[in-house]
Amino acid sequence: xxxxxxxxxxxxxxxxxxxxxxxxxxxxxxxxxxxxxxxxxxxxxxxxxxxxxxxxxxxxxxxxxxxxxxxxxxxxxxxxxxxxxxxxxxxxxxxxxxxxxxxxxxxxxxxxxxxxxxxxxxxxxxxxxxxxxxxxxxxxxxxxxxxxxxxxxxxxxxxxxxxxxxxxxxxxxxxxxxxxxxxxxxxxxxxxxxxxxxxxxxxxxxxxxxxxxxxxxxx
Amino acid sequence: xxxxxxxxxxxxxxxxxxxxxxxxxxxxxxxxxxxxxxxxxxxxxxxxxxxxxxxxxxxxxxxxxxxxxxxxxxxxxxxxxxxxxxxxxxxxxxxxxxxxxxxxxxxxxxxxxxxxxxxxxxxxxxxxxxxxxxxxxxxxxxxxxxxxxxxxxxxxxxxxxxxxxxxxxxxxxxxxxxxxxxxxxxxxxxxxxxxxxxxxxxxxxxxxxxxxxxxxxxxxxxxxxxxxxxxxxxxxxxxxxxxxxxxxxxxxxxxxxxxxxxxxxxxxxxxxxxxxxxxxxxxxxxxxxxxxxxxxxxxxxxxxxxxxxxxxxxxxxxxxxxxxxxxxxxxxxxxxxxxxxxxxxxxxxxxxxxxxxxxxxxxxxxxxxxxxxxxxxxxxxx
Numbered sequence: 001x002x003x004x005x006x007x008x009x010x011x012x013x014x015x016x017x018x019x020x021x022x023x024x025x026x027x028x029x030x031x032x033x034x035x036x037x038x039x040x041x042x043x044x045x046x047x048x049x050x051x052x053x054x055x056x057x058x059x060x061x062x063x064x065x066x067x068x069x070x071x072x073x074x075x076x077x078x079x080x081x082x083x084x085x086x087x088x089x090x091x092x093x094x095x096x097x098x099x100x101x102x103x104x105x106x107x108x109x110x111x112x113x114x115x116x117x118x119x120x121x122x123x124x125x126x127x128x129x130x131x132x133x134x135x136x137x138x139x140x141x142x143x144x145x146x147x148x149x150x151x152x153x154x155x156x157x158x159x160x161x162x163x164x165x166x167x168x169x170x171x172x173x174x175x176x177x178x179x180x181x182x183x184x185x186x187x188x189x190x191x192x193x194x195x196x197x198x199x200x201x202x203x204x205x206x207x208x209x210x211x212x213x214x215x216x217x218x219x
Numbered sequence: 220x221x222x223x224x225x226x227x228x229x230x231x232x233x234x235x236x237x238x239x240x241x242x243x244x245x246x247x248x249x250x251x252x253x254x255x256x257x258x259x260x261x262x263x264x265x266x267x268x269x270x271x272x273x274x275x276x277x278x279x280x281x282x283x284x285x286x287x288x289x290x291x292x293x294x295x296x297x298x299x300x301x302x303x304x305x306x307x308x309x310x311x312x313x314x315x316x317x318x319x320x321x322x323x324x325x326x327x328x329x330x331x332x333x334x335x336x337x338x339x340x341x342x343x344x345x346x347x348x349x350x351x352x353x354x355x356x357x358x359x360x361x362x363x364x365x366x367x368x369x370x371x372x373x374x375x376x377x378x379x380x381x382x383x384x385x386x387x388x389x390x391x392x393x394x395x396x397x398x399x400x401x402x403x404x405x406x407x408x409x410x411x412x413x414x415x416x417x418x419x420x421x422x423x424x425x426x427x428x429x430x431x432x433x434x435x436x437x438x439x440x441x442x443x444x445x446x447x448x449x450x451x452x453x454x455x456x457x458x459x460x461x462x463x464x465x466x467x468x469x470x471x472x473x474x475x476x477x478x479x480x481x482x483x484x485x486x487x488x489x490x491x492x493x494x495x496x497x498x499x500x501x502x503x504x505x506x507x508x509x510x511x512x513x514x515x516x517x518x519x520x521x522x523x524x525x526x527x528x529x530x531x532x533x534x535x536x537x538x539x540x541x542x543x544x545x546x547x548x549x550x551x552x553x554x555x556x557x558x559x560x561x562x563x564x565x566x567x568x569x570x571x572x573x574x575x576x577x578x579x580x581x582x583x584x585x586x587x588x589x590x591x592x593x594x595x596x597x598x599x600x601x
Contacts, residue, residue, distance in 0.1 A: 058486065059486045059487045059491075061486075062483055062484075062485065062486030062487075063424065063482075063483050063486055063487060063492075064424070064425075065425055065426055065429065065495075067426075067487070067491065067495055196403060196404075196405065199405040199406070200405050200432055200436055203405050203406075203408075203409050203436060203440060204405075204406065204409065205409075206409050206410060206412075206413035206444075209351070209355050209406055209409065209410070210355060210359065212352060212355075213351075213352040213353075213355035213356040213359075213374075213375070214356065214374065214375060215375055
């Protein structure tokens with residue numbers, strides 16, 4: 001049993017300071033920390049805000065490689081055991097900035113990674129963005145999305161009577177914690193696509209590459 | 220020679236952002252020849268051309284370009300950057316480059332690449348998703364075509380061969396040296412290492428960490444496959460500069476070209492990009508020092524190629540850049556020789572390959588005369 005902390009990365013794409021997207025990200029980060037902690041695991045929550053990475057993301061699209069803080073953010077996501085991703089709703093979907101971050105991740109980086117999806121908007125009429133935009137995006141990336149998505153309209157930040165938002169936050173965090181089950185379990189999830197990093201660490205012997213070129217796909 | 224220093228071109232037809240003028244294909248093709256001849260004149264060792272099959276490039280049919288340049292030069296090695304091993308029939312590659320070998324008395328080698336222009340694959344009847352497999356199968360066949368006079372072969376990606384002899388046979392019985400180029404595919408470094416061929420990293424446009432990771436993998440695997448120590452692996456790197464006597468003049472003149480360049484234009488600033496990649500814009504001394512620093516992460520290596528005719532720079536400017544490169548060339552050679560490991564091999568040439576093979580052997584395959592049962596050779600000898 002490994003003794004390292006469970007690593008959670010919270011990716012949020014709010015643009016204003018402060019933003020309701022970051023507020024929701026903070027709520028989710030804290031809830032996940034409690035939920036994972038409650039299962040007796042050390043947990044380390046890191047926030048990745050995309051706003052300060054906006055220029056670097058545009059540069060990455062043009063140059064093909066990440067610079068500075070963006071490279072560090074991508075590495076944090078690569079090594080995360082679970083993710084919380086939060087976007088504002090722009091034009092009936094996730095924001096372009098949010099999508100760009102997922103566009104530049106190497107294929108396979110999210111394979112099998114447990115994820116909570118969340119979004120904010122001025123009105124609850126946008127809430128299906130979670131299931132019509134974020135969930136398919138993460139499914140394509142082969143992440144494992146927990147059943148509860150957390151949507152917060154502006155009004156949710158005031159309506160504390162029944163604590164409906166907090167309930168959804170707690171439920172999503174609990175679902176993520178259950179999927180994580182500690183670092184060892186996270187590492188033993190579904191088989192992942194072989195990453196470039198893995199290939200560098202243990203190159204496929206050339207005889208095997210020759211066999212695969214000939215159509216043999218058995219490893 | 221220990222270290223080969225040269226240039227490579229991708230043959231792009233790009234507007235000059237300072238004048239708005241775009242050269243014609245004819246001008247660009249002729250400029251490519253002028254640049255290659257200038258490269259020889261200033262004492263460079265290698266001229267390499269890319270291969271593209273779509274506008275805005277004039278780099279289709281690289282073998283015609285290389286043969287034409289070969290006829291007008293004496294010493295410079297002609298190479299490619301890269302030859303599309305995925306979409307070009309290896310049978311044609313075997314013929315074409317063996318022919319240029321004979322025409323230029325061995326002044327040719329080539330660099331294999333996969334090509335990243337999606338539609339080129341279907342245009343040539345291939346599937347980009349099979350890129351690595353195509354590179355592996357096609358190159359395995361190419362090697363056999365050069366080393367075996369009579370080839371029976373069957374694979375996945377081209378029609379089978381029975382009793383096939385690729386002609387002409389390689390000059391002096393020695394195939395052209397092959398480099399494998401890749402930016403981020405460990406499988407290609409593995410391929411180069413397996414065969415003991417050279418590995419070239421494009422290097423430009425990428426952070427040094429990319430280059431370092433690929434070169435290290437290639438070196439380790441080269442040793443693993445028993446071709447020598449990791450330090451004895453054959454490494455080449457790209458590079459990119461713009462220089463003027465005065466550093467500030469270089470920055471001022473190059474900035475509009477940088478800002479509008481097809482590859483990285485409208486993205487990072489010139490200052491950020493020069494920090495993040497090997498691009499050096501400054502004085503000849505700065506270019507010299509930066510170039511010599513590549514060894515810090517690539518180790519002692521064999522071939523340095525610079526990209527100089529790009530981003531819409533006019534021919535006159537490119538030729539001036541080559542003059543400036545020629546001026547620092549002796550210092551660059553001296554710098555590369557300094558502290559070079561005693562076991563580090565020289566850059567491969569036709570002469571060194573012939574020597575390693577124990578001398579030149581004519582390997583002409585003479586057809587048998589079906590009437591008399593004799594061969595051409597027997598008739599000549601008789």
